[in-house]
Amino acid sequence: MKSKIDFNCDMGESFGMYEMGLDEKIIPYITSANIACGFHAGDPNWMNETVKLAEKNKVGIGAHPSFPDLKGFGRRNMNLSSKEVKNDLKYQIGALTAFTKDKKLQHVKPHGAMYNQSVNDPDLSRAICEAILETDENIILIALANSKWIKIAKEMGLKVAREIFADRALNSDGSLVSRSIEGSVIHEADVVIDRSIKMINQGSVKTIDGKEIEVEADSICLHSDTPGSVEMAKLLNIELQKNGIETSKIADLV
Secondary structure, eight states: OOOEEEEEEEEOOOBTTBOOSOHHHHGGGOSEEEEEOSSSSOOHHHHHHHHHHHHHTTOEEEEEOOOSOTTTTTOSOOOOOHHHHHHHHHHHHHHHHHHSSSSOOSEEOOOHHHHHHHHHOHHHHHHHHHHHHHHOTTOEEEEETTSHHHHHHHHTTOEEEEEEESSBOBOTTSOBOOTTSTTSBOOOHHHHHHHHHHHHHHSEEEOTTSOEEEOOOSEEEOOTTSTTHHHHHHHHHHHHHHTTOEEOOGGGTO
């Protein structure tokens, strides 16, 4: 039985006058925040606001970098060179770090297509890991649980947090179901809670095609833009405690 888990959420995805997500309402229930760095969402003002919000709530601060795809919200696949990926990540990590009080980040969690492509692209995985190591070797990488990416990062000397998703369906190989497929995002609060507790306490989950697969995790993610996310976060937090699972920042777990 897993007694501790980090509870992370993507945040700071507003842009200019357009506000997205319910960051202020959801942050009391999480332990780590993945903050957009301007390439898929966010801008300097929102980055500053979100960092301050996280610091006020004593939540671990992490960069949520993306491919340069503001129009596509970072969800479109891109074929960049390793050099481009590294420089884009260093730029985003460095920018967010500048807004923090102690000029340190807890973690980095790539966003959208960059995250999903990294699961099966060793070159992209290595480029991301190199960017983190060359920026701050103490930063923790959040990567998909059971993926080859985890092994690559550990072999390179990175601290890694294995991630599962409360509100996203999985394929039988453990990868995330594409958002273009019906059922990829789970909206029912009771289903989100039940599968989350099972993943954490029993180390298994049912895939979208009905198979049962094993998962090991250090962090669980709930997306702030999922309908009903605030209530889900609140209920999940309560149920975690009821089931003897303590929530704690990633830095305390890996």
